Amino acid sequence: MSKKAIVIGSGIAGLAASIRLIHKGFQVVVFEANPYPGGKLSEIEIKGYRFDAGPSLFTLPAQVEELFRISGKDPKEHFEYIQLPVACHYFWEDGNHVKAWGDINRFADEVEIKLGEPASHVREALKRSAFIYDHLSPLFMHRSLHRFGTWTNKEALKSYLKMGKLGIFSTMNKANEKQFTNPKMVQLFNRYATYNGSNPYETPATLNIIPHLEFNIGAFFPKKGMHDITLSLYKLALELGVNFHFNSKVEEILVENKKAVGVKVKENNRFSDIVVNNMDMVNAYKSILRKQKQPKLLLNQPKSSSALIFYWGIKKVFPELDLHNILFSEDYQTEFEHIFHKKRIYEDPTVYINITSVYKSDDAPKGCMNWFTMINVPNNQGQNWDSMIAEARKNIIAKVNRILKTDIEPLIEVEDVLEPRTIESRTSSANGALYGNSSNNKYAAFLRHANYSSDIQNLYFCGGSVHPGGGIPLCLLSAKIMSEMIG
Template sequence: MKKKVIVIGSGIAGIAASIRMAVAGYEVEVFEANSYPGGKLSEIRLGAYRFDAGPSLFTLPEQVEELFAIAGQDASDHFKYKKLAITCQYFWENGQRVSAFGDIEKFSEEMYTKIGEPVANIRKALQSAAYIYEHLSPLFMHRSLHKWNTWMNPHALRTYFKMGKLGIFDTMNAANERLFEKEKTVQLFNRYATYNGSDPYQTPATLNIIPHLEFNIGAFFPEKGMHDITQSLYKLSIGIGVKYSFGQKITEILVKEKKAYGVAINKKEHHADIIINNMDMVNAYKTILKNQYQPTKLLNQPKSSSALIFYWGIKKHFPELELHNILFSDAYQKEFEHIFNQKTIYKDPTVYINITSVNKQDDAPEGGMNWFTMINVPNNQGQHWDVLIQEARQNIIHKINRVLNTDIEPLIEVEEVLDPRTIELKTSSAQGSLYGNSSNNKYAAFLRHANFSSNIKNLYFCGGSVHPGGGIPLCLLSAKIMSEMVLKD
């Protein structure tokens, strides 16, 4: 008789975990409180417009392909994507614009032509990012930080002698100010801190690993949109026997004699040999694990930033815009001080606009565009969000009008808003934070929950709130690390 696994939550890590456990021969059932799979990686439809609801950047596609491969299928038969020729368009208030070409030589020349940054500096920065990735990814991305064998293997021992070159003792901003001559180049590379909800003026320079993924390896776009990552893996999991129960909110993880043996939905019990929690770690301990030992230090860690998103159907085509677009603040450090210190929104926020209709034309009517318009904001600590949202909306519109020389508001045909409160409500993310605990100190990597419980046997964790972190690739890797632990245990 097959052993049974229950997965709590069908975020992308939960789906990946279900695939890995089913392939390993377990009977798998996923319980999801929402009526749909994917968590943040879902979609929104407003009239004739379709939007990817959450994560918009796709890197390391091999992490998706591997799930098809272990299930004995060819990913290209089910999931197609293409590499981006331009990873992002950058705009500043003074009229300067930069196309971040996927080709490093073209990008280096673009930065020199438009910004005046020496080509050698861009090359050096991306070589440094590759160096960090080469030495740290085997430790921090592919293994548990909570097992002694991670720290005692030969690769780890060699890495200890290179710590000074890996950015652990610097902030991202300090490292970038040494690397680059131009303030705008520093700002562009500081932006990568936001990829895990951090502040470049506080977070360690090890996060300069991120440009390696986007430039040296590449950024990609699924042909059917980001939501197809969820849909294709969901279909794969069903095809190999995973069962899903939607609209089922777990009320408790059942534990006896320090061993998890099932879950409860109200008073109905569902028993299993292995329990995998894909729910946000903080909210899980506050709710479904409230009667168990609480890892107070981890639970009380500062949380990452959140987001304020306006899904706008725009009845006009802007040829100067690409899939990813950034309209930079003129006072970048002040923006982060407002987010992380003052817990509010700066009057001149950096605006990110994701437009999938650039690559997937049926996401908007002919002559229109689907704008996923986002700014980074603090997590929810009881701010007067209704007031902040209205102020931010006007500031965003004024900025777009200035930078693109337009009048955008009359062009907004449909609108929906997602803020930290609704992010928490829809995804159970503590305080609406997008990436769990903050990475704004050098020990942040060690202040994430392990992929297993050290107090409750047969209880495991995956997802963006635990090791190795948030974002699609890391969530998928969390499921891999976790499933390898289950099989070893």
């Protein structure tokens, strides 16, 4: 009889883990507290408008395709996507705006024309980003940092000789100030710290690895929306024989003689040979692992930022807006000081607007747009969120009105809100933090939980709160790293 595996949670990493474990010969059962799969990667439908509820940027599609290929299927027959001609459209208060074209040379030329930043600076910055990726991705993205072999292989030894050039000893902001002459370009490249909920004025310059994914490899969009990543992998898992139980919150991971032997669900014990936890690591230890030894150093690490999202159905089409749009704050550093140190929302926030109806017209009624309108906010520390959200909404609308020269309020015909408290309640993310622990120091990569338990045999971890980190590609890689540890 084949071995049994239980996966706790059907976030994107849990789905990938279940698929990979099937190929390892396990019978796989997934227990999910929500009535739907996908975790943060879900969707909302309101009166003719459809919104991708969570992650909105799609990079490294090969990580999704690999799951179909190892299952003997042609990815194109199950999951379709396009490469974006424009990665993002950036706007500033002084009227300047720049399109980050997928064609690097076109982007560099536009920056030179619009902002006076030499095109060569953009090309060099993206070359440096590729250099960081080539040296660090084999080490930090594709292997466990908690296994000796990771540090003694050829790629690791090669990287040791380049440490000074990889940004480990500088901050993202300082590195970008050296790369660019125009503060707007520094701000544009500092923005990539938000991709894992960090502060560009504190996080290591190694995070300048991220632009490589978006520009040198490309930004993409699933033809059926981001939620199709969830749906296609869920369907694949079902076809392979994974058994899903929804509305089934795990109450405890069962441990006997320092071995994980199953889980307790709805007062019933379900036994297995291995247990994989896709739940946020911090909340897992506080709840389903509360009887076990607590990794206090990891649990007490500062958490990443969170998000405040307004899902707005807009009764107008704005042709100047693309799929991804950024309306920058006038004082970026002060904005991050508010988020990470004052634990408040800055009065002039950077506003991100994601509009999938630009590429998927049926996501909004004719002549309308679906605005996923988001700002970065602190994680939940018991602030007066009702008051802060009301004030932030006014400030967001005022900023949109100034930059787009419009009056957006009367155009909003539907609205829903997602904020740190509801992010935590719906996805079990500790404090509503989007990416688990923050990456605001050079040791942060080493202070993420491993993809296995060092104290409990047969217990494994995947997802954005453990190694290698948050975001769709890293969550998928966490499942891959985890599965490679299992015989």
